Amino acid sequence: MWDRDSGIMFAADLPDRDSAFSILDEVADQVDVIKFNYPLILREGINLLGETKKRYGRPVFADFKVADVPVTNNRIIKLCEEEGVDAVMLHGFIGVEALRRAKKVADKLGLFLVTQLTSPGGADFFEPHWKKFAELAVVMELEGVQAPGNRPQVVKQVREIVGDELVIVSCGIGAQGGKYGGAIAAGADFEIIGRDIYRADSPGDKVESIRREIKPHLNN
Ligand code: XMP
Numbered sequence: 001m002w003d004r005d006s007g008i009m010f011a012a013d014l015p016d017r018d019s020a021f022s023i024l025d026e027v028a029d030q031v032d033v034i035k036f037n038y039p040l041i042l043r044e045g046i047n048l049l050g051e052t053k054k055r056y057g058r059p060v061f062a063d064f065k066v067a068d069v070p071v072t073n074n075r076i077i078k079l080c081e082e083e084g085v086d087a088v089m090l091h092g093f094i095g096v097e098a099l100r101r102a103k104k105v106a107d108k109l110g111l112f113l114v115t116q117l118t119s120p121g122g123a124d125f126f127e128p129h130w131k132k133f134a135e136l137a138v139v140m141e142l143e144g145v146q147a148p149g150n151r152p153q154v155v156k157q158v159r160e161i162v163g164d165e166l167v168i169v170s171c172g173i174g175a176q177g178g179k180y181g182g183a184i185a186a187g188a189d190f191e192i193i194g195r196d197i198y199r200a201d202s203p204g205d206k207v208e209s210i211r212r213e214i215k216p217h218l219n220n
Contacts, residue, residue: 009033011194026204028056035061050083059086067091092133110143118148118172134161149183159187181217
């Protein structure tokens with residue numbers, strides 16, 4: 001779906017537009033995809049997505065974990081599409097009908113499903129269902145899934161379920177304990193990394209060193 005060079009999807013979870021652009025100016029060339037989350041977009045507005053895409057020419061991923069009724073889900077998807085966003089994350093528990101309707105309105109962007117959250121309690125409710133969410137993404141012919149990079153054995157099983165066609169993005173790398181390159185070695189396409197990069201003294205140098213650690217795993 002996206003060209004892979006570093007294997008890094010940068011989570012631009014900065015507090016405001018200026019600090020986000022200040023870090024992105026340093027690292028955007030070194031990462032494959034730029035990911036946004038709610039806090040920054042709630043503060044600055046959805047225009048930031050389109051602005052980022054124009055400024056850096058990188059794919060933009062909206063990690064909004066959409067989980068509402070179809071009419072609302074689809075408005076969020078459409079707003080993202082107007083901004084030129086490349087993919088939006090949804091929760092699978094919205095159900096087949098909601099996903100079918102989301103797919104109908106998603107003309108130009110890809111839809112991803114969460115399999116299980118990386119946080120310590122993330123498995124509490126997802127544990128009995130995460131395989132079903134991976135299967136659902138296949139059945140619904142979505143673009144990809146998220147899988148927890150701090151649990152490489154789960155990433156491996158998700159890859160077995162979704163095959164080669166779907167993209168796997170893995171969070172939980174670095175700050176949440178996952179090793180650089182560990183999720184890609186287990187079958188992920190991109191590793192989502194935020195805090196380890198934007199909290200470093202030199203984000204540019206940090207991203208360089210992460211790239212070096214991931215590189216040996218890229219073509220395995
Ligand atoms: P850090 O700072 O932990 O940033 O490198 C990770 C980014 O990914 C998001 N995140 C998740 N996204 N499933 C997801 O789809 C998860 O389990 C998950 N855990 C963290 C997080 O919000 C941040 O943007």
